[in-house]
Amino acid sequence: MTMNSDMPPLAKLEMPVRAWSEAPETPVPKPSTSPLDIGWRRAILIGMTLLVGLLGGMEIVRSVSDGGIDWREWLVIALFVPLFTWISFGSLSALIGFLQLMQGNRSCDFPLRDATGKPEGRTAVLMPVYNEDVEAVFGRIRRMGASLGNRADQFDFFILSDSGPENGALEYRAFLKLRSEMVPRLYYRRRAVNHERKPGNVADWVRKHGAAYPYMLVLDADSVVSGDTMVRLAKTMDSNRQVGLIQTIPTVVNGRTLFARWQQFAGRLYGPIASAGLMWWSGSEASFWGHNAILRTAAFAESCGLAPLSGKEPFGGAILSHDMVEAGLLRRNGWAVHMAEADESFEEYPPTLVDHAKRDRRWCQGNLQHVRLFNTPGLHWVNRLQLLMGASAYLTSPLWLFLLIAAIVHHYTTGAGVAPSPWLLGATLIILFAPKILAAIWGLARRDRAEGFGGRSGIVASVMLDIPLSILTAPLMMLTTTMMILDILRGRKSGWAPQRRDVDGIALSEALQHYRWHLGVGAVMALLSIAGGGALGWMMPVAIGLVVSPLVAVSTSRTATGTWLAEGGVFLIPEEAMESRRKLLGERAAAPVVAQPLTGKEYIAMVTGVLRGGVTAAAQRLRYR
Numbered sequence: 001m002t003m004n005s006d007m008p009p010l011a012k013l014e015m016p017v018r019a020w021s022e023a024p025e026t027p028v029p030k031p032s033t034s035p036l037d038i039g040w041r042r043a044i045l046i047g048m049t050l051l052v053g054l055l056g057g058m059e060i061v062r063s064v065s066d067g068g069i070d071w072r073e074w075l076v077i078a079l080f081v082p083l084f085t086w087i088s089f090g091s092l093s094a095l096i097g098f099l100q101l102m103q104g105n106r107s108c109d110f111p112l113r114d115a116t117g118k119p120e121g122r123t124a125v126l127m128p129v130y131n132e133d134v135e136a137v138f139g140r141i142r143r144m145g146a147s148l149g150n151r152a153d154q155f156d157f158f159i160l161s162d163s164g165p166e167n168g169a170l171e172y173r174a175f176l177k178l179r180s181e182m183v184p185r186l187y188y189r190r191r192a193v194n195h196e197r198k199p200g201n202v203a204d205w206v207r208k209h210g211a212a213y214p215y216m217l218v219l220d221a222d223s224v225v226s227g228d229t230m231v232r233l234a235k236t237m238d239s240n241r242q243v244g245l246i247q248t249i250p251t252v253v254n255g256r257t258l259f260a261r262w263q264q265f266a267g268r269l270y271g272p273i274a275s276a277g278l279m280w281w282s283g284s285e286a287s288f289w290g291h292n293a294i295l296r297t298a299a300f301a302e303s304c305g306l307a308p309l310s311g312k313e314p315f316g317g318a319i320l321s322h323d324m325v326e327a328g329l330l331r332r333n334g335w336a337v338h339m340a341e342a343d344e345s346f347e348e349y350p351p352t353l354v355d356h357a358k359r360d361r362r363w364c365q366g367n368l369q370h371v372r373l374f375n376t377p378g379l380h381w382v383n384r385l386q387l388l389m390g391a392s393a394y395l396t397s398p399l400w401l402f403l404l405i406a407a408i409v410h411h412y413t414t415g416a417g418v419a420p421s422p423w424l425l426g427a428t429l430i431i432l433f434a435p436k437i438l439a440a441i442w443g444l445a446r447r448d449r450a451e452g453f454g455g456r457s458g459i460v461a462s463v464m465l466d467i468p469l470s471i472l473t474a475p476l477m478m479l480t481t482t483m484m485i486l487d488i489l490r491g492r493k494s495g496w497a498p499q500r501r502d503v504d505g506i507a508l509s510e511a512l513q514h515y516r517w518h519l520g521v522g523a524v525m526a527l528l529s530i531a532g533g534g535a536l537g538w539m540m541p542v543a544i545g546l547v548v549s550p551l552v553a554v555s556t557s558r559t560a561t562g563t564w565l566a567e568g569g570v571f572l573i574p575e576e577a578m579e580s581r582r583k584l585l586g587e588r589a590a591a592p593v594v595a596q597p598l599t600g601k602e603y604i605a606m607v608t609g610v611l612r613g614g615v616t617a618a619a620q621r622l623r624y625r
Helices: 038-064 071-102 134-147 149-154 165-179 197-212 227-239 258-282 297-303 322-332 353-373 381-414 422-444 447-451 455-489 508-531 533-547 549-555 559-567 579-585 600-611 615-621
Strands: 002-006 123-129 155-161 185-191 215-218 243-248 293-296 336-340 345-347
Touching: 038 071, 038 258, 038 422, 071 258, 071 381, 071 422, 123 134, 123 197, 123 227, 134 149, 134 155, 134 165, 134 227, 134 579, 149 155, 149 227, 155 165, 155 197, 165 185, 197 215, 197 297, 215 227, 215 297, 227 243, 227 293, 243 297, 243 322, 258 336, 258 422, 258 455, 258 559, 293 297, 297 322, 322 336, 322 353, 322 381, 353 381, 353 455, 353 508, 353 549, 381 455, 381 508, 381 533, 422 447, 422 455, 447 455, 455 508, 455 533, 455 549, 508 533, 508 549, 533 549
Parallel strands: 123 155, 123 215, 155 185, 243 336
Antiparallel strands: 002 185, 215 293, 243 293
16 A cells, blocks of 8 residues: 555566575576686685684694693684684785775776766666655755756656655655755655565565666665766666676765764775775675665566565564675576775764664664575575675674683683683784774875875874774674574564664663673673683673773764864764765765864873763863864
């Protein structure tokens, strides 16, 4: 049932739902856009990963083998080796991306066409919404439409609402007002029954209107894509008839709280080398992130009718994390799926740790469903790997926790510690932090690039604050994800609550409600670490991170803190200094920040102020020139 519908005439497109056991009758050929040496690239990356994992495994065996190996040592080995190998894969992929960028190979093998002229095919720009801030959503639509200029006739905008009646009424009024002002055509409809959430929302549009549009550009409610980027994507689809999907790499913007500014800085500085590495080895079997991507509508319709999984939620029912599955199904039907670098594709990030965890709960359930799809017939092995990577993003957290528990059990049942050797500890730290260091080197390599991050001193100060914040929040994330998985195993399905996208601070009571278990587990771990002496002393940073979880959540949730750090040149991104992009990103895009270099004394005061949760007081004490 559809309500408040102002849509174009029906242009129906069949989108069959096929059983998961079905597969193409004959193997599909490798897409013509696939790099010729893609097999060698993957062999090099996987071979290097296995070699590093083997060396780490040999060292952990040597470390725990004094006096023989019993079941406790084997448990530690069985947990450590796959975790060490897995983080090695990500670090080596980033190393490859760093080498690509330092050689100037920014777009890897699939560059987008230029933005001159008009694309041949018409594109539908789809923005699914669910009880969002109406003014913010329609402001983004207005700015994107205006950025198209004289190419607007090739793009139609659709607001596909799953909102409730109250929010729907506000949306409809805003739609009527904006429709009269926009040059591109604007349409709106609201579903009264939110069948299958966002995937069902998009599929409903495809079946009713997809035949009229060769391409569809799928957004999230917080997405912004410039007119030039839309044109480049559509023209690239025009010239590559075998490509079914092009995923851009969105830049996180408009962060105001310390947490959001920290995450957008990390994405902006560290993201390029990670993305370049991912593009290098994924080739025409890239992934789909569900938004800021253009799809060939007919290819999507023939390939991506998602049947529900057997059984009940949380592991059965409708597919929640549909994007990676859809990428695999497109490739299974012979369509190439690529990632591409686009300068003006943007999204926003949750403003607090609490809001990030709420969003992650839905993603966790959806990605764990992928475990049931590993053996889907006809999937390319790289798509299976990406499904595994999506699930492992959550499954590795309980494995790290079990490794800590195994070390504690080993110590208190044998009297001997399981502390890693200095070589292995050093190697682990290098693997963990190498992507950050390499990204910082890339940012520092050119003065003009560094200026966007507050200059070279700004990059150094930001990375030096990012690292302790990352160390502090890693145990918090580990336990939060573990609790999510336990919640899912208990059969509790994820709800569908609207996201908070603009928050200025959370109360300590809210943080304590969400992190009370973290406090308890951290306190127990701290006591065990103290009682264990030097043998378990290496666990103390984890315990501290858990104990201070509520304070970290509160301290990083303040807008004033984020602004204060930006004024000191910390956690800046280039978009804040680019007038054209700030115009596209709207009122929430910060005015140009005049960053002033910090003295060494001021920098120490800043770091200690943030880490002890006293940022507001520290900000009042410091005066910048």
